[in-house]
Amino acid sequence: SGGGSEKKGDGKAASGDKAADSITYSLTADPRALDPAYFDDGESAVVSCNIYEGLYGFAEKNAEVKPLLATELPEISDDGLTYTIKLREGVKFHDGTDFNADAVKTSIERLLEPNRNSDQPYASFVFGEEAANSGVKTVEAVDATTVKITMRAANTSFLKNLAMALASPIVSPKAIEAASAGSAITTPCGTGPYKFVDWTKSASVTLEANEDYWDKDNAPKTKNIIFKIIAEGNTRITSLLNGECDIISSVDPSSANQITDGGYELFSEDGMTINYMAFNTDEGGICADKEVRKAIAQAINVEEMVSAIYGEYASVANSVMPLWMAPYDKDVKQTAYDPDAAKATLAAKGVTKLACITYSTARPYNAKGGVELANMVQGYLSKVGVDVEITQYDWTTYKSKVQTDPYDICFYGWTGDNGDPDNFMNLPADSNRSMNVAHWDNEEYKALIAKGIATPDGDERDAIYKQCEEMMAEEQPWLLISHSKNLLGYSPKVKGFYYHPTGVAFFKGVSKEA
Amino acid sequence: MSDNGNIASPELRNDDVLLDVQHLTKLFAAETNFFGKATSYVHAVDDVSFQIKRGEAFGLVGESGCGKTTVGKMLVNLLRPTSGKIIFDGKDLTAMKDSERKSYCKDIQLIFQDPYASLNPRMRIGDIIAEPMIANNIVPKDKVEARVNELLECVGLANYMRNRYPHEFSGGQRQRVGIARALAVNPKLIVCDEPVSALDVSIQAQVLNLLDDLKEEFGLTYLFIAHGLNVVKHVSDRVGVMYLGRIMEIAPKRSLYADPLSPYTQALLSAIPAVDSKSKRERIILQGDVPSPIDPPPGCRFAGRCFKRLGVCGNSVPELREVKENHRCACHLYDPELPPTEEMTRAAR
Amino acid sequence: MLLEVKSLCTEFPVKRGVVRAVDDVSFEVSEGEILAIVGESGSGKSVTSLSIMGLLAEPGHVAGGEMTFDGKDLVHLSEKEYREMRGNDMAMIFQEPMTSLNPVYRIGDQIVEAIRTHEKVSKKEALTRAIDLLRKVGIPSPEARVRDYPHQMSGGMRQRVMIAMALACNPKLLIADEPTTALDVTIQAQILDLLRRLREDTDMAVLLITHDLGVVSEIADRVVVMYCGQVVEEAEVRLLFDNPMHPYTLGLLKSIPRLEDDDSKRLYMIKGMVPNPLEMPPGCHFSDRCDSCMQVCRERMPELVQVGDHKVRCFLYEEQDGHAKDAAEVKANEEKAREAIEAAREVSTAEALIEGDVAREAEEGGADER
Amino acid sequence: MIGMSKKTVLATQGAAGEVTNSQAQQPVEKRESIWKDVLDGIVSNKAALVSAIFILLLALIAIVTKLVPGILPYDPYEQNLAESVQGPSAAHWFGTDIQGRDIFSRVLVGTQITLVVGLAAVAISLTVGVLLGAIAGYKGGKWDTVIMRIMDMMLAIPSILLAIAIMAALGQGIEKAVVAIGLVAIPEYARIVRSEILAIKENDYVAAARVIGDSNFAIVFRHVLPNALPSIIVRATLGISSAILDCAALGFLGLGVQPPDAEWGDMLGRGRNELFRAPWLMIFPGLAITLTVLAFNLLGDGIRDGLDPKSRKR
């Protein structure tokens, strides 16, 4: 029922252990698409991960890979090139089609060249490219329940890619057929715990429980899951306080108290992000000089800045990777705050002016947007005698401006895709300048990264990435700022809710008291 | 169309004609089709001819909408005639290009009907009067002020009023400012478009007397437009009566008032309420309204309301012909080709 | 007596003071009579008529005096009673026929509305009556014209419609505020003729307001001349025109160009202009412009006194104590006034005008200095 | 030659003549001008008077804070994270923002940008709009058709969307915001000026100017535009208020000024993230905008009344 008052009434007053039949979750924007091959955004992922399932998924609270539609972890050949995967039996898609090896083959092959099209943003990331000699070469259905994937080159993160909500989940072949060639499915159909009902653009997406879900232990407990699109942060919070939503995502750190004060639960766990400031290391620039980079880093009290902006809802970044992901950081030392030293160095180097660009839009790794950060850095640097001139852009423009504007420092960040260290650590080694905004070009580091990707998980691999972390701290192409926490608010009546660090929320175990 | 203007009346023939208007016609588009082409016309002025002598005051009389203002505007180049000629001081103004014509502009000046709308409310009257002199460069810059003072005195305004704005003046005073502005360029002809009809009774006389005085003093020539015959009588030497874009009668004042020939003129005269009980005239009350000037019917324009209407009036346009000496009239009653009428005999006497 | 107005005063408070638009005005209208009020623009004619109709625009109000209509005290009438009387017992028509009809309603409906406001009749019946009325005021094929909108009619027609509407409920008094001023002479003659006929047919009294002395002489029985909110002279129409007493009336009559005049003579000019209502000269309002002005005129306001069959407000005819002078003296003064006027005709226009302006400025001098 | 005979009249006039002369020597004061009407309108309307005083005060604040920044209780740009996000108190009347800057000082400094934005944006749209409107109205014909069609096109695009598109294209910053806001308002001015001019053109005094031989230029600039001025002034006053609002809207959408400039819309847009924690971040700049816009609106109405010949009894 609709009116806030009513909702509030039955929310607060009524009690008992009867389960309510719907849970409303707020998204911040429309999903881009509800076909895993065609989106790259968190909003789509949150919805889709309840409709579709992949061969693998992540563990409940971390990025450990678990079998999902596969019965066990794949058999990987020693050269790392062949993956043999056993499939679960008796699973049906929502449209009644059987889930089998052919379905897997169809789902994956539409993302491989030459079927792949330029509208599939994650296809090349997950399944590689022929030109780069990476990723999947072939998919074979060995028998109804066995699939064999052959790789072009070994890639330790491939398995984690298969667990992602983007690109990897398995889609009903019938639905793929029904959609016109080269475009996204409009009536989503997967094997997941919830079935698609309706998507009213810009308003809401409605799902309903899949009565025939294969995993009887984790059968959906709530009849409907509704994703309501609310872009404005204050409106989101009000909608929770007013009983219009049960769970709201992207809570602004500064509003967190409002949620707990109102008797609501605050979900606050580390996400899979890094929020950083990059120095433009291009030859000839002020920040090409490592000393200057270090001095600037010394001028900024990261701890104070993080707490002022995010309060307790972000942790100061000591490593590129988030703490829960990486065991590598323990001994990495980042540059310490030392304004006097900074002043002296900068004066000696004759640095008085820096051009800074930043983004005005909130990002997953920075709920406040980059302007606040830029403002504070401007404040710190003005105290050591450096004028910072800030130019801000909205995110879209910003993404092209980082490639064209002549900046000295810029703000950026990263949200992990798959929980693999390479996904984070390769950023400063990337040849793509929009990924590597520091334009850092360090052969030694690049070699380490290449080695890391081919090394199977284990101590050897960990050591490589630890070395990477140390190099980053020493060479200072970035000033690490924070790892954001995923902040959500939810009604205390919602039980069993967990927001996964990869930025999705699984509703199969979630229920709500009436 | 009758050809009624090219023979000037004998009275004028030997004299110095300042303005000779020949077959002047002005049509306005009344309705337009899809592409903006006119499909019907307002016949505002239709084949009008008359002459004005130097130093003469010619009155043009007619009811509202009969085209008097339109004639005046064509004379001062505010409107372009559809056809016809305006020969001023021997030169055909209508044949001139705009640039050429501009040099004659100042010789014909206009006094407007509405004293409230004809003065720019945001200018001081000193500037208003000085403007034509500066625009036409007829007085050296340093003499302008003295000349403005002179003009103000001429029209009976004290020169300290120079720095005031029009709204600080009464209607009569404003009209005097308008007169001063017209005088500023030493025009040869002044077109007075109903200069007193918007004024109070007690003020009318001031302006009429002033115009009279000025005419005397500077030998001006007037085209005096009015809608009542009583006002015109006081100022003009000769009078033309218009009806629906056409001239009905032209005659020297004395002749016109003593013996109006056209039934329309007769009605117009009788409609003027008389103040004196002694001179109660027989009243002719015309029926109906002035018809629309949009595509008027053929024949005499007045036929529809005429109380002496003949059979021919509805289809044939009467010529403007000399009925008595210097007294011309466009009416079938005086058509020698038609059977003689009572009026004709009376006029012949 | 149908309408009696006694010492009516009407005031408009404005930013810089109070405009007394009507100042101590008295007159009477009896059944079937046509009384004309003449005066220049701003002399308070319209305000007088609106005061009678109770239609004064906001801050304006009757500040004193009495008005009785058909035995009823108008000054203290409630708005409801007034409304019942308006359009019913007394009706009014206005100067501007072009704007006095509501442009968005058919004229038939507007007349029907007037009828149905006061009488409980069916729409159909009212419409029939409307058509009759239109016929009565001389509108050809009234059955068709009732469906016309005002913009489809000429000015003369609209004025007839206005008259038809006013006659809808057979009023006892018709107030006509400059009904012909905006019309052409030939149309004006038609309307005046119509009014005259109607008066004969219905025995309705008419209060005719105009600034045109010609119209007055054509149609009125009696005339009230107003100047600056005051009655300066009142008399039977022929008496007034043949024998005007007040210098203002005299001046007006001499200053209008008449067909009968000898036009070689200059027109007489009343010099100067109507004073600003907030800056009236201290004595007689006309004193600045008067050619027979005396010292006393500048000091004191003369009273309206009965002189023979005239009422006149002028010290030429009034003793200091407020009584009329004796007949001989009146005669002499009348003569004097006439001579003054004849003499003034010969003054050059510009000269006279400057003199008039300067006199007025001097009067207002204080204001000017500011 | 004209008037010679009159000379003597004055000389022999005696008393009256002296009055004349003494008055003639009066200093030539500007008796009545449009600015006086404006002033009259303001003074005679209490709300407009208060508004005018308020706006003057704002202007004063803007100038003083520009010239003597030290007069402010705090440096509006100085970061002081120790005092980050504090509620209104005796020390910080309007509280502090996330960077610990004093909101009161920032609101005061914000008057600079706000007024400049309002005036500059209006200056752009006024200049272009008046020019286009004048050409369309006075020249008529093809000029009119072409110009007014273009204006129609601009009007048919929602102005805020157009402004955003222009901003997105030009990049951010106060100058760009001003340009965007100024550009999108042009059609309104052009329309008003055109219709005014069409009406004024019909006046006899314009005909009179033509009869005496004035050039088109003189007619437009001496006779037509000055008489269109009242509605232009009114429109411009109201235009300042909509420019301020538009600027605030752009700020709200994150397209506002460059940091650390204090602009109310930008402060408001930024403050809304802290609405629940620190409502003062949104309330005070919002109030400042509302009051300023209200003041310009009331002032515009007052001026309109003052300039309206109908309400100006004389």
Next chain:
Amino acid sequence: MLKYILKRILMVIPVLLGVTIIIFFITRVLASDPAPVVLGEHATAEAMAAWRADYGLDDPIWMQYVNFLVSAIQGDLGTSYYTHTPVASELAARFPATAELALCAIIVASICGIALGVLAAVKKNKLADNASMVLALIGVSMPVFWSGILLILLFSATLHILPSSGRVTPLLQPTGGTGFFIFDTIAKGDFEALGDVLVHLVLPTVTLSLYSMAIITRMTRSSMLETLNADYIRTARAKGLAKRSVNVKHALRNAMLPVSTVIGLQLGSLLGGALLTETVFAWPGIGKFAVDCVLKSDFPVVQGVVLLVAVIFVFMNLLVDIIYAWLDPRIKYGAKEEG
């Protein structure tokens, strides 16, 4: 009349062409490159180049325009770069929301605006006049998003009496139908849903209508004052009509003429103004969507939105003119065209 309408419709064409040219110029020449946004984080320069080629963005600008125009005339507005959905269906999905909100707002604004304006005019210079004018002016002076957020804070967050977001509680949403929920719910006889739709409409409608209401109030007041001074009002009073009937029947009807024009224009600007309101109230309309698309450089959608709004605006004006002619018998279109 018919001729006039036809003529006006023909005149619309160059305006719409011009609109497309303006917006085409702004998007293609001035705006930033959409490729990085569309293709996401992992896209390489080659992938972006390939994508641009796919979408014809490396064609000469005039060719892009011609292509756009040709397909637009065939009813194809292109496909969103970002969601790969046809623009027409993206707009169709969102437009009813905006239209319903704008219509409600204009109705509320008109009713309140006219009522306040009449009150102010009839009680000129009295308390009621001043109060309604100040009220109206405050409406015009508050930034829409600010007043919207304050309203939410009061009615939703504090008093909990009105919902703060969306058009309807999703499970009650009528499916199929016109997309105008008031209409759809009534058609279905689902009054629970109707109630829900109505309470959701309250805050956005109020917020959105404030601005227009102020404009309409002002216009009504001045127009009413003008007509109240008209001669025919005096005539009506001289007939003995009651004040009320004079005010309503004679004055208001005439005063409505200029007001109707303003209302028509307001509806156009409401469509634009809805943008901020939609953001604040999570209203699923085209306003917020359009802003996002401008910021994402999703050209086809931006073009589509602008074209749609322009068409509505232009036809709204046409409609207003026709209504005007219907209200005012003096206007006989076709007869008088200034030339």
